[in-house]
Each structure stands twice: as structure tokens, then as C-alpha cells.
Amino acid sequence: MRKPRRAERRHDKVENDPFRTPYQRDRDRVLYSSAFRRLSGVAQVAAVNEQRVLHNRLTHSLKVAQLGRRLVQHLKCDDSNEAQEFRKSSGIKADVVETAGLVHDIGHPPFGHVSEPVLDACLRRSGGLEGFEGNAQSFRIVTKLARRRTEYAGLDLTRAALDAMLKYPRLRPQSADDLFTTPTWTDRRFGSKWGAYASELEDFRWARKGARAGLRSANAVLMDWADDITYATHDIEDYFRAGLIPLHDLASDRDRIAKHARHRLGKLPDFDAALFDAGLDKVVSRFKQITSSCWDTRANRSAMNVITTTNITECVGAVSFAADPPYVAVDSHCQYLVEALKELTWFYVIDKPSLAVMQEGQKRIVQSLYDRLHACLAEAPKSPRLPIQLRSIYRDLARDPDFDSAYGKSSEARQARAVVDYICVLTEAQAVDLDERLSGRSHSSMFGAWFS
Structure with missing residues (x-):
């Protein structure tokens, strides 16, 4: 019997595995690759050699993968006839979303995002290259640089897995006029960045066969949402532990945080300051359970666990099926909640001289x-x-x-x-x-x- 088109591989045409599906094999290929193991030595925000136990790109990717699987499981709990039809149309698969979560940051250079503009400038000065983009580099590593066989380059993942990792399913726009803009920043069907180099055009076309130009797959939407949730929650834990975010006293900085957010996010299409303020108020209210600045008290560790669980549970519940492709959507109110969580890291950590000097x-x-x-x-x-x-x-x-x-x-x-x-x-x-x-x-x- 012929395999579904989404389960096909570009190079290996025969699957000889009696106990794993093609999508489960994808996950295993990634886990056993040296490119994935390398992420343990790449920072999330703080350097990986910090003495405190903070997240790195590997632990972040593992959590994105785990949460992506939970989002699919949440959607599959809906037994209505309408949901069953949407499931068939969307093609969501837990193993596919999990694999996409594992590889979504695999192309990050040393020191993470801070290195991207440096490498971008280097490439754009050299021989007509379109520049550097971390997402495009991830796609290049998976399709060209990683090796598991001498007969072909890359990990040879299925079409579904490659499409799911493409958060930005397009090559670099030729000019500013070609940039895609969404009517609202909470529309997760499209992405404003780009996700593949011209040198991987054939792999990109193969992965996107049959897809609408620029439109993310349902699996990519879920992976991207899992990514947002994950770093919004674990960055706060890390920087509270490091003494940088005063979760016990957010109320005193609430207005300054809101002002900082409006300055940083105000240019987003259709950004609603009132909805952001509502999300921020919810964040401040929940963190009132933190009673002191000391991470290591039993009360604070327990409270943090409860708060993180509450935030993640709400964010998982924000995903639902939609009538239009790619047939999944994320509640906009919850997206403002996640943006409010991320704003704490921006306000207290990222936009501070101590990090800027190190970067x-x-x-x-x-x-x-x-x-x-x-x-x-x-x-x-x-x-x-x-x-x-x-x-x-x-x-x-x-x-x-x-x-x-x-x-x-x-x-x-x-x-x-x-x-x-x-x-x-x-x-x-x-x-x-x-x-x-x-x-x-x-x-x-x-x-x-x-x-x-």
C-alpha cells in the first residue's frame, strides 16, 4: 500500500520498520544527531556556563517538543463531528509537531540571536548571498549539513516534518514591498520572517508541495505556539532564580512594564494596549503567590510550579480548530497573556546594560x-x-x-x-x-x- 504523501521522504523510498511509523523515525533521527546534541552548548539568553541551572537551547527544544505533543492531544480530545472533520483536513500529528519542536532551533549560531545580525552582514557582503536567518539555517542543517548516510545529505525527514518546522514558509523577500503583513499580529497563519535559503529551494519546494504559498501548516502553527509558551514561562523561572526578576514585587513596576511594552510592541499590526494590560494584570496577580525574593524557599518553589502549570494549562486550552486553513487557531487573549509574560524578561533582563555589554x-x-x-x-x-x-x-x-x-x-x-x-x-x-x-x-x- 502506498504511503500517504505527507509521510514520504525525498531520498529513502522504502521504509523497513515493523514497529515505528515514519513520523516516529523522524523524531529518533533528530534525537540521535550530533546537531541536536550540540544545542546543550548554545545559550537561550544567558551564557551556558552560568553556575545557576538555567535553560539552554537543548532543554528549551525538549520542552517545545513536549508541549507541542500536548497541544495535539488537547485538540484530539474534542470528539465533535466538526472537530473530526477538521482533524482530517489539518493533518495534525503529535509525532510531527514533536519533531518540529526538536529541530526548530537547531540552526542557532553560538550565543543565539545576538550572532544573527553579524552573520547576516557577513553573508550579504559575499557573492550575492541573501544573508543569514536562524530558521533558514535550521532547514539547511536538517536537509544538507547533518549526515546519517553517505548516499545523500541531511536527515531525510518526511515531508510533514519538514513542512512543520517551517515557521516562515518562504524564501527571503527581494524587497520591502514583498514583505508579508498580517491584518493583526495575533494571526498565526503566516509569519513575517523567512525560513529557507535559495540553496535549499528544491528541498523547500518538495516540503511545501500542495501547500498554499506563505501559509503555515497546522503542525507548524502548533509548534510555533509551543515555542512561545515555553520560553515565556521558563525564562521567567530562570531569571527569578538568578535574582533578576522580582516576581515578589511586580506590582510596584506594573506601570513601567506596561509603558515599556507599548514602546516595544506598539508597532505590531492591530496591537491592542488594553488587551495587553489585561494580560499583564493577570500575570501580576498570579505572581502574588511568590512571597519573597529568595528562589530556594519551599514555598516559592511550590508557588512557581503552580503558576507555571496554570499558565501552561490556559495556553494549551487556547488552541482550537478553525474553519479556514490551516484549520487551527490560538485565542488572541491568551496570546496577549504570553506576550505579557515575555515582557518581564525584556523589561528586567534583555534591555539592561549588563546583558548588552556581554552581547x-x-x-x-x-x-x-x-x-x-x-x-x-x-x-x-x-x-x-x-x-x-x-x-x-x-x-x-x-x-x-x-x-x-x-x-x-x-x-x-x-x-x-x-x-x-x-x-x-x-x-x-x-x-x-x-x-x-x-x-x-x-x-x-x-x-x-x-x-x-
Whole structure:
């Protein structure tokens, strides 16, 4: 019997597995990949070498995957005839959403979002490349850079899994006039960013076969909502534990938080300040259960667990089936609640000098690493001065017809892409160590170097 089109793979045409579905195999392939394990060395917001036990990109991705599965289970509890019809139309699958949650951040460079504008500028200066985007890099890693077989590149995930990870199912717009805008920022059917490079155009077209241009799949909507919920809740826990967010005394800062949010979010299409204020008031009210600034009291730990559970339960219940494609929707009031939760991290942590100064240094590390590796690669692509994995990435690019089709046979473009691809397979500790070695500031031994 022929497999459903959504369960097909681009390369492996035969499934010989008596006890796993194709979607369960997707999940296992991701979990066993080195690209996924690397996320334990990439920051969420704070550096991964902090002494406090904070989330990193790996623990964040595991929670997104888990919560994505719960969202599907919530929808499947609706036994009405209408819901049954929507389920058939939407194609939602718990294993697919879970896999998308695992890989959605797999392309994040060292130091997370702070590195993206640095790498974007590097690529846009080189040979007509469209720049850097973390979501597009995730798609590139899954389809090209990760390896499990010599016969083909990538993890060869099913069409459904690839489509589900595309939060922004489009290539980079050619101009500002091509940017997609939604009538309201709470419309989760579309995304304003982009999610694939031209070098992965064939994989992108294959993954999106039969889909409406720019419209997320139902599985992608659920993964994206799980992502929002997850970091909105665990970032607050992390920074309360670190003494940065005074959850015991939010009421005193309530008006300043609201003002900060209106300044940051006011340009969103159809942003409703009154709905945000209502969400913020709910957040402030719930955190009144926190009685002191000390995380480690039994009362505060229990209260935090209750509050997090309450917030997540409400957010899971905010998902419902919709009459129009992609047949799932998220209640707008709950989206304002999540935005109010995220605003606490913006107000107390992200927009503060202590983080900004550290991020400035991280940008310099990434820029320095790119410049030095690019210079070495341009001078001598086969030089032993280059890490073996970088040479391998560059060699594979030279044999990639999709890359040549997208950008021409430009050695400058190939060198720039290879260096950025290599940086995006490093952990933060590896990036720092390699930059110190290349700049002559390292005291590490030449013996047993991790990159040789």
C-alpha cells in the first residue's frame, strides 16, 4: 500500500520498520544527531556556563517538543463531528509537531540571536548571498549539513516534518514591498520572517508541495505556539532564580512594564494596549503567590510550579480548530497573556546594560572568528590551519549543484557560506576556544585539540 504523501521522504523510498511509523523515525533521527546534541552548548539568553541551572537551547527544544505533543492531544480530545472533520483536513500529528519542536532551533549560531545580525552582514557582503536567518539555517542543517548516510545529505525527514518546522514558509523577500503583513499580529497563519535559503529551494519546494504559498501548516502553527509558551514561562523561572526578576514585587513596576511594552510592541499590526494590560494584570496577580525574593524557599518553589502549570494549562486550552486553513487557531487573549509574560524578561533582563555589554563581546567573537576563518579559507582551502570539518563543508559545497544553481560558481559565496555553516555547528565554548587559538591568545595545548 502506498504511503500517504505527507509521510514520504525525498531520498529513502522504502521504509523497513515493523514497529515505528515514519513520523516516529523522524523524531529518533533528530534525537540521535550530533546537531541536536550540540544545542546543550548554545545559550537561550544567558551564557551556558552560568553556575545557576538555567535553560539552554537543548532543554528549551525538549520542552517545545513536549508541549507541542500536548497541544495535539488537547485538540484530539474534542470528539465533535466538526472537530473530526477538521482533524482530517489539518493533518495534525503529535509525532510531527514533536519533531518540529526538536529541530526548530537547531540552526542557532553560538550565543543565539545576538550572532544573527553579524552573520547576516557577513553573508550579504559575499557573492550575492541573501544573508543569514536562524530558521533558514535550521532547514539547511536538517536537509544538507547533518549526515546519517553517505548516499545523500541531511536527515531525510518526511515531508510533514519538514513542512512543520517551517515557521516562515518562504524564501527571503527581494524587497520591502514583498514583505508579508498580517491584518493583526495575533494571526498565526503566516509569519513575517523567512525560513529557507535559495540553496535549499528544491528541498523547500518538495516540503511545501500542495501547500498554499506563505501559509503555515497546522503542525507548524502548533509548534510555533509551543515555542512561545515555553520560553515565556521558563525564562521567567530562570531569571527569578538568578535574582533578576522580582516576581515578589511586580506590582510596584506594573506601570513601567506596561509603558515599556507599548514602546516595544506598539508597532505590531492591530496591537491592542488594553488587551495587553489585561494580560499583564493577570500575570501580576498570579505572581502574588511568590512571597519573597529568595528562589530556594519551599514555598516559592511550590508557588512557581503552580503558576507555571496554570499558565501552561490556559495556553494549551487556547488552541482550537478553525474553519479556514490551516484549520487551527490560538485565542488572541491568551496570546496577549504570553506576550505579557515575555515582557518581564525584556523589561528586567534583555534591555539592561549588563546583558548588552556581554552581547557586544559575543558579537566581536563571532565577527573575529568569521574574519580569520574566511581569510584562511580564501588563502588556502586545503591548509591544515583549517579545522577538518570546515574543509569538509567547503568541499561538499563545491559539489552541490543546488548551491551553484542559486548563486553561480562563485568561490567567494562558497567560502562565506562554508565559514558560516561551520560556525553554526560550534558550541559557544568551542567558538571561544577557536577564536582564542586563531588570535594567539590561547593557553590551550595543541595535543588533543577538539577540532583536529
